[in-house]
Amino acid sequence: MKITLLLYFLFSFILVYYLERTIHVRSHTKCHWSKWESWPHKAKPFHVALVADPQIVDNGTYNYPRPLLRLVQFIADQYLFRHWRYLHKKLQPDLTIIMGDLMDTGREFNLEEWDKDLERFNKIFDFNAAEHVEVYPGNHDIGFGEKTFYEKIKTFESTYGSTSRSVIAGNHTLALVDGIRLSNTLSPDIYGKPKSYLEFLNKKKEPSSPRILFGHVPLYRPDGTSCGKLREQKDTISFGYGYQYQNVLSKELSEEVLKNVEPVAAFAGDDHDYCEVVHSYNDDYGSLKEVPEYNVKAFAMTSGIRRPGYQLLSLYYVHEEGKAPSESYQTHPCLLPDQIAIYLFYGICSLFLFVVVTYYANDYYQKSGRLLPLYHTQAQNRRSNSRRHYKSIIHKAFHHFIFLTWPAVLFFLVLNVFSV
Incomplete structure (x- = not known):
């Protein structure tokens, strides 16, 4: 016995x-780099980890009794805390990009509430565990389009820097383009800076530094466009909108962004599930170009999908005069456990x-x-x-x-x- x-x-x-x-x-x-990278021998690629939509559970997320809400917060926070540290401990990326929607109802917070949840966010996502972290906003942080909150933008930028900017990494230009603010057509204070940034990118095209586009909301695609086999939910991301959200950017804005940036690839968040599509556009010379876009899975276990995840991006490019960049990046989706x-x-x-x-x-x-x-x-x-x-x-x-x-x-x- x-x-x-x-x-x-x-x-x-x-x-x-x-x-x-x-x-x-x-x-x-x-998901270790060595298991999927295929660069030439002795290549030293630059490693980037993409973390989308953590959306930490806050007091406005669920209409639960307070004790139950606190339990859900604890469980969800522990999941994020654990995998943020495992990601950086096991994979040690050179750069980590958090792709918006830091909090679930951050756009509704006053400054005191923002500071309180930001402190909690920083405890979960300890930047000291990472080599370098860049952050840009999502619609849950600053609103969307005509309803974007200018005061939320100022608060966000005071913490994480401009919402549209370039990051140089691995001989590439990572163009963080704020499509949320560009979707606003009423206030120059909101759309002015990202509009100027797009114009700057259009004038300063450097063949020695291929561009990769990053945004929170995915680019436009015709309804019915398949997302591929790795998607959990319905096969497409269709155009739709509601209070403070829009599933994809408008067709006109998407074409404008692609034409000005001319990226070799694009990455977005917002949808929570994985999606891989190829966009077409005409450049300044009328040539047809194609750009693959990858939607990164949400990092949170409360995001409505069974298998949360993140995306790895490996960059390696040696510039050769007169030769266009080809296969300068490799990317791989990573799945996290089904906690439910x-x-x-x-x-x-x-x-x-x-x-x-x-x-x-x-x-x-x-x-x-x-x-x-x-x-x-x-x-x-x-x-x-x-x-x-x-x-x-x-x-x-x-x-x-x-x-x-x-x-x-x-x-x-x-x-x-x-x-x-």
């Missing part, structure tokens, strides 16, 4: 460790264990004869006595269940408190 219990506890510890550590770490090690499935597995295992314990508790009472009436008066009240005995069985089973599970639960809590 003692050996059986010892083996059971050992198995439960191994199972919890596997579900709380091994699965999570393995999702990053499986893990919790469901815990629930099924717990239910199975309770059923087994209850069965053996009942078997014990049956063999001991405690369910049989001992006196004539008890026989007259057999149903009443049986009900009391069954309650006793459940009570006994519950105590055994607690005894068998509390060490694993304690180990689970320890692993989650010390997430990395």
Whole structure:
């Protein structure tokens, strides 16, 4: 009996460790650069990690009772905290780009609320764990289009810099273009700076530095355009809009951005699911060009998809005079664990264990004869006595269940408190 219990506890510890550590770490090690890069021998590529839509759960996310909301926040924060650190510990990218939607209802916050959740965001996404981090906003941070909040833009820029700017990395120009502000047509204070940035990019085209376009909202594509096999939800991203959001940029704005930037590739967030499409446009000389765009999966477990993720981007380009950039980048999507499935597995295992314990508790009472009436008066009240005995069985089973599970639960809590 003692050996059986010892083996059971050992198995439960191994199972919890596997579900709380091994699965999570393995999702990053499986995505190591060496497993998918194919550069020439002795090449030294520049590594970029793309993290989209963390959207930390805040007081406006769910209409839950406060205790339940705090529990959801803790679980969601731990997931983000854990994978942010595993990403940088295991893959060590040279640059990490957070692609907008830092908070879920940040655009509705006053300055005090923004500062409070920004402090929480910084605890989850510790920039000291990364080599270098760049951040640009999403519609959940500053609004969208005509409803963009200028005061939110100023607050965001005071923390993370201009919402449209260039980042030089691996002999490439990473063009962070704020399509959210460009979608505004009413206020020069909102669309002015990104418009000027586009004009600058159009005038300063450098063949020695291929451009890669980054934005929060995806570029326009005709309805029905397939996103490819790696998508979880419906196969397309269709044009749609609502309060403070638009699924894709307008057709005219998308063409304007592509024509001015002339990127070799584009990356976006916002949609939460993976999508890969090829856009076509005519450059300044009327030549038809094609640009692949990759929608990066949301990093959060609360994003409405079962498998969150991130995107890796490897850059390697040696400029040769008169030769256009070709295959100067490689990219790879990475999937994170299905946390909901893990919790469901815990629930099924717990239910199975309770059923087994209850069965053996009942078997014990049956063999001991405690369910049989001992006196004539008890026989007259057999149903009443049986009900009391069954309650006793459940009570006994519950105590055994607690005894068998509390060490694993304690180990689970320890692993989650010390997430990395």
